[in-house]
Amino acid sequence: MASRHCPYCGIEYFVSSQLEKSDTLKFSGNRGEIVYCAWSICPKCNKASFALMGEHFDSPIYFSYPPASAMFLPDYIPAAIRQDYLEAVKIVGLSPKASATLARRCLQGMIHDFWDIKEKNLNAEITALKTHIPRMQWEAIDAVRKIGNIGAHMEKDVELMVDVDPGEAEKLLKVIELLFKNWYIAEHENQQLYAEIAQIAEDKENERKSGAVDSNGQ
Template identity: 50%
Template sequence: MPPYVPRPIVVDYEEACRIRDLSPKASATLSRRCLQGMIRDFHGVREGTLAKEIEKIKDKIDPVTWDSIEAVRKIGNIGAHMEKDINVIVDVEPEEAGLLIGLIESLIEDWYIARQQRAERHAAIQALAAQKEAARKAGPTQGAGAAQPNP
């Protein structure tokens, strides 16, 4: 993980990956926790519950991603919250936990990595523009492309 992804998110993500086959329900819960951390960090939303926080970002992300985020919340809730009827047990399979981890990876790519790459591109363009402006103000120079004086 790149260093600009918040450490608590990386720690929960790595644990979700490590525990996926041993305890898929716990892995799904950790993916849910990653998701909440990412929404709070990236979008700056803190509403008290993940459901409210997801609702708050609905207009900031595409509908398919929003639906998937909502699905992670619901599946992660299986491990995070006991059913009202304690005799009802809903399992999460390792492959299903893997799908949730995959969404977390996609969101890290879309939110954190893309933002960093965009910032680096913009900084490079701005530095280039400043360099070109300085060269323009300095006037003509000797070398390639510069007008040579007549002997």
């Protein structure tokens, strides 16, 4: 039995006929173009995800919502940042330049929220971040800013066209996803572990004190 990860809440569940449905759409054409439509409902959050797959077209057709390539983001990451990321993933093939701009915006939101750094512009904010993170991570972040600037700002020479291809935009999103893991998710997991260890120590201390009282007959 196949399993899926819910793109909304992140749980893994086994697919059944009650949770997944599909249909076939045929188009009138010389080659008998066919589109398969499938949708799945998560048993936990009850939200639906969709996918369209095409055959016999000039170029392959695949569309999913939420995007199948999107990383699941927990809700302790601010909603505005999650939305910018999801939009950047959705349009990476249609408009890489716009996706890069959204990745840049996502990065700035993360610096504001996670590091509480707010300066006159993103360049100044990244400069202020330099002493807080590893050098290679900082260089990658500055590269996201520079590439995202291509879509965010018009060149002085309006005839100059600097483009971003889909592969380049996808790499920017990989950097953003790595920052989600290294910043938000790692911090959340660390805090959870520290709290659990502190609770274990407290429980053991209470157990020790209780045992000491019982051994004294009190």
